[in-house]
Amino acid sequence: MGRSSRGAALCFGEWTRYPRAMQEGFSNYAERVADLKRDKRRDGDVFGLAVHTSGSGILRRAREKGHSPDKIALDYYDSATYSTHFVAGHEGLYQLTDVREHVKHIGYTKGVDGKLSGSQRRAWYHSGKWAESMPEFAARWRAAWPGKASPSSLHPGKYPNGDYVAIELIPAGLGYGRTFGESYRYSLAQHVAVALVALELAGACRWPDDFEHTGRLASHEDLGPHGRVGPAGNPRDGEGWDPGRHRAEPWIAWAMIQEWIRIGRRMGIDELAGLLEVLYEADADAVSD
Ligand SMILES: [Zn+2]
DSSP states (O other), X not given: XXXXXXXXXXXXXXXGGSTTSOBTTBOSSSEEOOOOSOOEEOSSOOOEEXXXXXXXXXXXXXXXXXXXXXXXXXXXXXXOSSOXXXXXXXXXXXXXXXXXXXXXXXXXXXXXTSOOOHHHHHHHHHHTHHHHHSHHHHHHHHHHSTTOOSGGGGSSSSSHHHHEEEEEEOOOBTTBSOOSSTTOOSOHHHHHHHHXXXXXXXXXXXXXXXXXXXXXXXXXXXXXXXXTBSGGGOGGGOOBOSSOOSSSSOSSOHHHHHHHHHHHHHHOHHHHHHHHHHHHHHHHHHHHO
């Protein structure tokens, strides 16, 4: 079948050249869970991976219901309008949706300056007005993205959802989950899970080496900070919270994800997946001790 007729699927069409790459839109390593919602096919190739935090409401619901946060999150994303392809939980890595499907995960209308249409929002970013409305955050953002003008210049398409696969990280809190440092909200396993999914996508879609230092690996607050900076959408404190990359004390160790991608490229995806399994098992042991 020719390149044009395959469209987005072509990203995965020559997978035999990359025997351990993602096949037919599903990870070789994530646990597949049912997603009963119908999602539509993407118009273009998968450009990048966007990292998110799940809301802490997941943890409160887990407490109330006596279920694990992973179960609550998977039930939630199965039925929510805004959803995800992957969830890196406290107990494992899961995939709900074929990465060739379009999923809503980065809203582009509501936020700072109220409700704007998608194209107005893009113009707001391109004009530089976004930086005036959140100067402290913009300074942090620019330090992370030298040479980039705005969130919209991180990716080629009109809207992030068209370009990105989503991975949600369930935060630690309320006695759930483990972190490796006081300010962090996610476990070592969750950082490695992001690296693994990124490498699988990179193999399937032939992203260039060093993609982890480009817009192909970004967070929700990098791509759509209008709704992800400051409490209740008030951006004046300059602190991103989805997933908390750009903060005085970051919640996520972004450089460590990049480092695991570099190491995983060298050690091999199978080996990195094996390591991830060990990390999740060790977390389970620590919880039951
Ligand atoms: Zn998000």
